[in-house]
Amino acid sequence: MNQATPMIEVTNLDKYYGAFHALKNIDLTVHQGEKVVICGPSGSGKSTLIRCFNGLEWHNSGRLVIDGIEVYDGAKEIRELRQEVGMVFQQFNLFPHLTVLENLTIGPMKVRGISKAQAEETARNYLERVHIPEQADKYPAQLSGGQQQRVAIARSLCMETRIMLFDEPTSALDPEMINEVLDVMVELADTGMTMVVVTHEMGFARKVADTMVFMEAGQIVEVSPPEQFFTNPSSERCRLFLDQILAH
Amino acid sequence: MSDLGISRPKGQPLPKPPFFKRFFDSTLISVGIYAVIVGLIAYVAYTGAQGMGYNWQWYRVPQFLYRNTEVGFEWGEIPIGLVATIKLSVTAFILAMVIGLLVALLRLSDLVIGSAVAVGFLELIRNIPLLVLLYLFYYVLGPIFGFDRYTASILTLAVFHSALISEIFRAGINAVPTGQWEAAKSIGMSPSQTYRYIILPQSVRFMLPPMTGEVVHLIKSSAIVSVIAVAELTTFGRNIISDTYMSFEIWFTIALVYLVVTLILSIGVSHLEKKYAVDQ
Numbered sequence: 400m401n402q403a404t405p406m407i408e409v410t411n412l413d414k415y416y417g418a419f420h421a422l423k424n425i426d427l428t429v430h431q432g433e434k435v436v437i438c439g440p441s442g443s444g445k446s447t448l449i450r451c452f453n454g455l456e457w458h459n460s461g462r463l464v465i466d467g468i469e470v471y472d473g474a475k476e477i478r479e480l481r482q483e484v485g486m487v488f489q490q491f492n493l494f495p496h497l498t499v500l501e502n503l504t505i506g507p508m509k510v511r512g513i514s515k516a517q518a519e520e521t522a523r524n525y526l527e528r529v530h531i532p533e534q535a536d537k538y539p540a541q542l543s544g545g546q547q548q549r550v551a552i553a554r555s556l557c558m559e560t561r562i563m564l565f566d567e568p569t570s571a572l573d574p575e576m577i578n579e580v581l582d583v584m585v586e587l588a589d590t591g592m593t594m595v596v597v598t599h600e601m602g603f604a605r606k607v608a609d610t611m612v613f614m615e616a617g618q619i620v621e622v623s624p625p626e627q628f629f630t631n632p633s634s635e636r637c638r639l640f641l642d643q644i645l646a647h
Numbered sequence: 648m649s650d651l652g653i654s655r656p657k658g659q660p661l662p663k664p665p666f667f668k669r670f671f672d673s674t675l676i677s678v679g680i681y682a683v684i685v686g687l688i689a690y691v692a693y694t695g696a697q698g699m700g701y702n703w704q705w706y707r708v709p710q711f712l713y714r715n716t717e718v719g720f721e722w723g724e725i726p727i728g729l730v731a732t733i734k735l736s737v738t739a740f741i742l743a744m745v746i747g748l749l750v751a752l753l754r755l756s757d758l759v760i761g762s763a764v765a766v767g768f769l770e771l772i773r774n775i776p777l778l779v780l781l782y783l784f785y786y787v788l789g790p791i792f793g794f795d796r797y798t799a800s801i802l803t804l805a806v807f808h809s810a811l812i813s814e815i816f817r818a819g820i821n822a823v824p825t826g827q828w829e830a831a832k833s834i835g836m837s838p839s840q841t842y843r844y845i846i847l848p849q850s851v852r853f854m855l856p857p858m859t860g861e862v863v864h865l866i867k868s869s870a871i872v873s874v875i876a877v878a879e880l881t882t883f884g885r886n887i888i889s890d891t892y893m894s895f896e897i898w899f900t901i902a903l904v905y906l907v908v909t910l911i912l913s914i915g916v917s918h919l920e921k922k923y924a925v926d927q
Contacts, residue, residue, distance in 0.1 A: 455829055482835035492830035496848050505844055506834035551830075558834055 404431040405464075406562055406593045407452060412461035414447060414617075421447050422458065423617040429562075429610075434594045436604040436625075439614035440640060445597040448614070449564045452595065453484040466561060482510060485555025489567040491547045493539040499526070499550050500535040503557045511558070518557070525553040529583050545576030549583050556587075563587065565596040599644055605629065613637040696895060708896050711887055728883030729904055735797075735879055736866045739804035743865070746805060747812030752842075754817055765813070772810040777871055780807055785875050800872035808865050815857045819850035852920070859916040863909040870905075880904065 407429035414422035422444045429435050437445045450456040452465060457472040466483055468476045494502050503522035507513040513521075526532045529549035531542075539547055548568055555563060565584065569577045581603045588594060588607040598604065604611060604625060611628035613621040613636075621628065621637045632638050663669070670676055696703070711723040754765035772780070784806075785799040794802075823846050831841040873881040884901040888894045 453833055455832060478835045478837060481833055484833075486829075486833040488826060488830065490826050492824075492826035494827065494830070494845055494849075506836070509840055509844060510835040554830075554834065 405429070406431050406433075406466055407595070408462070408464040409448075410462040412448075412451070412458045412463055414444075414451065414456065414458045421617050422451075425461070425619055427612065427619060427622070429593060429595060431593055432591045433609045434588050434607045435596070435610045435612060436608040437595065437597045437612040437614060438599055438601075438604070438640070438644075439620075442616075443614040444617040445614050446566050449486075449566055449595055449597055452562075452564055453481050453486050455486070478510075482558050483561045485558060485560035485563045487548070487551050487555060487563065487565045487568045489570050491539070491544070491551045491571070493547055493551055493554070495539050498536050498538055499531075499542070502539065502550060503554050506554065506558050522553070522557055525556045526550075528556070528586070529553045530579075543576060544572045545579045548572065548576075548580045552580075552583055552587070560592075562593045562595070565594065565598065567597050567599075569598065569600055601629070601641075601645060613640065615640075701895060703896065704891075704893055705896055707891065707893060708900055711897070711900075724883045724887055725880070725900065725904060728878070728880035729908070731878050731883075732866065732869055732880040733908070735801065735804070735872070735877070736862070736869050739801045739808065739869065740862055740865055742801065742805035743808040743812050746809035748816055750809060750813035751816035751820065754813065755820060769810050769813065772807060777803070777807050777868055778874070781871060781875065796872075796875050796877050800869075800875065800877045803872070804865060804869055807868070808861060811861055811864075812858070815854050815861060816850070818857075819854035820846055822853040823849045855916060855920050859913060862912060866909055866912075867905060 405428050407427070409425050409427040412422055412425040413420070425448060427435075427448075437448070439445050447456055451458050451463060451470070454470060454474070454477045463470040465480060468474070468480050470477065470480065474480075493499075494505070497505060500519060500522055503525065504515065504518035507518040507521065508515060523532060523535065526535055529552055531546055531549055534542060534546060534550070539550065542550065552563075552568075568584070569580050572580065577600070581600060584594075584596070584603065585607055594607075596603075596608075608625045611621070611623055611625050612619055613628075613632070613634070615636055621632055621634050623632065627633075628637075629641065632641065664672075709723075711725050713723050713726070714721050750765045750768055753761040754769075756762065775783075781800065781803045784803045785796055788802075789795070789799045820842075827845055827849065828841060831845045836845070869879060870881040872879060873885060876882060880901060884897050888897050891897070
């Protein structure tokens with residue numbers, strides 16, 4: 400793992416929705432192979448921030464450089480960038496009219512122009528990695544939430560992504576399915592993938608995070624390694640938040 | 648938990664609905680009422696015709712369906728007219744789908760001018776009567792651009808129905824959740840790839856029922872081109888009547904032919920809908 404290469408560089412980033420100041424003066428650097436977990440109360444801008452990382456939202460000022468590509472509205476390289484940056488959504492967003500295998504191969508085939516045979520081979524490999532090779536020919540609606548989310552992870556991986564973004568990947572899941580998704584994410588972290596995860600799963604955060612980020616009201620309040628973050632956070636707001644979510 | 652302000656002993660059956668509700672909700676009664684109404688209409692038509700001394704000549708109708716002449720079997724005017732109507736409708740519908748999809752995509756595009764053009768087109772077409780539109784195409788645009796009455800009627804039907812079809816496309820496209828757009832974007836698809844592989848295939852099941860209604864509507868409104876004497880079912884009906892004066896028999900027959908065609912279409916599509924529903 401080369402900690403010196405920055406994969407995501409955010410400098411002075413601001414984002415507005417009309418008059419609402421959604422992200423305020425964000426500075427953040429994520430290095431290659433680093434696992435960053437972002438937490439904070441709802442509406443604090445966590446999702447908005449990572450949605451900026453693959454151009455689902457556009458920032459209004461500041462700089463955002465991802466894997467050497469400057470991201471801004473109208474950037475020509477944005478489609479190439481999205482192929483490098485995978486995104487896993489809270490609501491899975493699998494394509495319901497395609498089988499699991501087709502969900503996994505449509506991106507590589509149509510976007511990267513890879514042959515069907517090769518795309519299917521890759522897809523089956525990744526389904527193996529997320530532990531559901533037997534579900535390849537089913538439709539998403541026939542799978543449980545946890546299985547669907549693992550398919551969604553595999554779909555991103557099939558694009559041979561270099562960065563994976565997770566937007567509350569377990570928030571829409573029934574409690575008994577959360578662990579199967581988190582296990583896959585831990586295994587993915589062990590392969591050295593660069594990951595930015597928005598989640599409230601603090602057990603997962605302790606296990607994999609290199610860096611913890613706490614956001615509130617559109618600002619980054621605290622950036623620290625997990626040992627310090629969980630035992631002795633520097634800001635009072637972060638301490639209160641952790642007390643609330645770790646209380647029970 | 649148990650006390651919701653309803654005082655009813657446990658385990659007792661629910662009270663029966665009032666007699667009148669049960670009476671009118673039963674299928675048998677509904678069918679009965681329906682039969683009585685249809686019977687009344689038929690009776691009024693029949694006695695009305697009798698009253699004006701109409702001479703029914705149903706035996707003369709079959710010759711307009713088919714004939715066995717010395718050269719052999721040949722189709723009558725009505726089936727030939729039906730085929731012409733179907734040809735006209737199919738051509739107009741395909742063209743209407745193309746225009747409708749373009750207008751819908753324009754309207755959904757981020758371009759301000761695109762949606763302005765689309766809205767202008769929709770309001771213009773929706774607020775002109777079909778008959779006036781037909782006259783515009785035949786008497787005004789026809790001579791200017793040099794197309795014949797057949798082309799004028801296809802263009803009229805296509806343009807008129809494209810306005811409604813574009814709204815069906817728009818509603819169908821909007822019915823696909825935004826998460827699908829985001830997922831397609833996040834694997835690097837372009838907008839046109841997203842439409843083609845992700846959005847449109849999913850909108851089909853939202854669009855099928857209203858689109859069937861629109862085909863039925865188009866087949867019916869194609870009858871209007873008989874006013875500029877384009878050869879199709881209604882025109883043939885008019886021609887037969889001017890030769891035979893059997894207006895009651897022929898109009899009943901023509902109406903029945905339209906009814907049969909549109910019913911077959913509706914039933915076929917409802918099977919298709921079930922098929923699409925299973926895949927989801």
